[in-house]
Amino acid sequence: MASGIAVHRAQLRDGLVLPYAETGSPDGAKVVLVHGYADSWWTFEPLLRGLPPSLHVYAPTQRGHGEADKPPDGYLPEDLALDLVAFMDAVGIGRAVLVGGSSGGIQARIVAGRYPDRVAGLVLLGVPAELAGNPAVTELWETVRGLQDPVDRAFAENFSAGITAEPVGRGFLETVVDESLKAPARVWRETLRGLLETDLRATLAGILVPTLVVWGDQDPLLTREEQQVILDAVPGSRLIVYEGVGHVPYWERPERVASDIADFVRGLHGPGGT
Numbered sequence: 098m099a100s101g102i103a104v105h106r107a108q109l110r111d112g113l114v115l116p117y118a119e120t121g122s123p124d125g126a127k128v129v130l131v132h133g134y135a136d137s138w139w140t141f142e143p144l145l146r147g148l149p150p151s152l153h154v155y156a157p158t159q160r161g162h163g164e165a166d167k168p169p170d171g172y173l174p175e176d177l178a179l180d181l182v183a184f185m186d187a188v189g190i191g192r193a194v195l196v197g198g199s200s201g202g203i204q205a206r207i208v209a210g211r212y213p214d215r216v217a218g219l220v221l222l223g224v225p226a227e228l229a230g231n232p233a234v235t236e237l238w239e240t241v242r243g244l245q246d247p248v249d250r251a252f253a254e255n256f257s258a259g260i261t262a263e264p265v266g267r268g269f270l271e272t273v274v275d276e277s278l279k280a281p282a283r284v285w286r287e288t289l290r291g292l293l294e295t296d297l298r299a300t301l302a303g304i305l306v307p308t309l310v311v312w313g314d315q316d317p318l319l320t321r322e323e324q325q326v327i328l329d330a331v332p333g334s335r336l337i338v339y340e341g342v343g344h345v346p347y348w349e350r351p352e353r354v355a356s357d358i359a360d361f362v363r364g365l366h367g368p369g370g371t
Contacts, residue, residue, distance in 0.1 A: 120150070129181070131196065148355045193215070194362055248282055263343070305332065
């Protein structure tokens with residue numbers, strides 16, 4: 098376990114239990130990291146180590162993933178967004194900066210649009226505007242729709258290794274794969290089905306909180322034009338482009354992502370603000 102990272106379990110109102118990582122100062126500005134498809138809180142481990150201790154950071158694992166409870170249903174983006182609000186209630190977070198990685202940014206922006214009083218700001222790290230019609234995701238669905246338990250490790254390894262522009266630490270990548278294999282085939286299937294069947298552009302409506310968009314220019318899944326769709330839909334949002342970086346900048350450039358998040362939060366709260 099990384100130094101300074103504590104892992105707890107939160108029980109939501111409906112009884113769902115989600116593990117979460119926590120780090121930083123209890124008096125610091127609240128930041129919630131929201132992981133993407135087939136991940137767990139472990140996807141943010143390098144980022145958690147890089148964020149300043151002055152922030153109070155939480156990283157929950159979503160239903161069906163990692164060590165979280167795995168109910169038979171509830172895997173639409175809207176369901177996961179409601180879980181996120183319930184998680185914040187369970188651990189006593191009134192208002193926080195939400196940081197969504199990959200598809201985790203979908204539920205983060207749903208919460209930002211529907212519950213603006215709960216969101217101080219929004220950071221989107223390699224987040225799609227939409228996925229329907231995306232050739233790479235359509236190809237992925239053709240495989241995922243036929244997955245059976247146990248999920249093939251070679252498939253999970255290829256999935257994780259194929260989204261970066263540069264190699265990441267072998268031990269870290271093995272952990273990410275191990276975590277993804279804790280999700281049963283039905284969770285892989287129903288979560289991706291939910292992303293493909295939901296009107297993701299509609300989830301950009303109503304976002305009025307300060308928003309930072311981060312995109313790697315070597316992202317094999319998302320284009321610069323797609324990021325512009327987000328910028329056009331969210332008033333006052335701004336883009337930072339990471340050159341030479343793929344789909345998951347928080348794997349490839351965790352120190353830079355940590356610095357950009359810290360600067361963003363500082364701009365919202367000022368020094369020492371909560």
